[in-house]
Amino acid sequence: MGKGAFIVLKLNAKLLAFVAYFVLPAGGFAQSLEDDIAGFTTDNTITRVGHEFARYISHYRNSLYPESKYNLSVYERPSARWGNLIWVEKDHKTVFRRFMSPNRSGIESEAKQAVIQIHKEVKQLELKELFSDTFDIDKDEI
Template sequence: MKLLFLILILFAQLSFAQDGDSGTLEQSNTASEDSGRIEDEISGFNVDQTITRTGHDFARYMSEYRNLNYPDSDYNLTIQERPSARWGNLIWITYNDKTVFRRFISPSTNNIREMAEQASQMIHEMVLQEKVREAFTDHFDLGKDEL
């Protein structure tokens, strides 16, 4: 009798666990689909992949300027850096896997804020021009990897 009772409890737990797992799987699938759509709509970020304080300052000043002057910008930028003891810091910014800004910043540079603001203005104009060019480009017969 005890054995039968234990088997029934075990069977009930297994069936309950399976029902619970299928429910969580359905919930996780819908959550991932929803988050995928939300992620497609998230834009306007500056991704800071710099290493040194100079690079971090450049990225911060650029983000501040961009947030104040272009709050509705819908493109993401990646700010990267390669420090060099001889030349200073090479900073480059990419948009859609294309380098849109590249400059060396010497260690004695005091006008990092001005450089970041000028870069932000220049990049914003370049991105707008790129969007206009894309709007007027006819590429209906090309695949996504051929663009």
């Protein structure tokens, strides 16, 4: 490879850096990737009750609200004394939280009610974000 080819490669790297910094919008690639990966429910639970609840949440969310484009995470903290504390987060904000008994009766109906409540809460959060002033701080810092 001659000296001329090295200069062209160096100029192309500088041009690429210029385009990436000045021409592309901030976070453009990351935002488009996030838009492509939307509507998921991640299961971060431990027990069988938690896994079933997360599975029903995902099922009812996909059947009742197939157009939902937000990601949810289901978490659990089991306790022998109080039952399982299960909470659901959207963008590190809790949108649902409830203690559930260790027996598995009624999990499906609880999940269906939770999906309806979660969807309403997420819509409220989105509306609140539209009207919040984020001039000097980013939306995730509120």
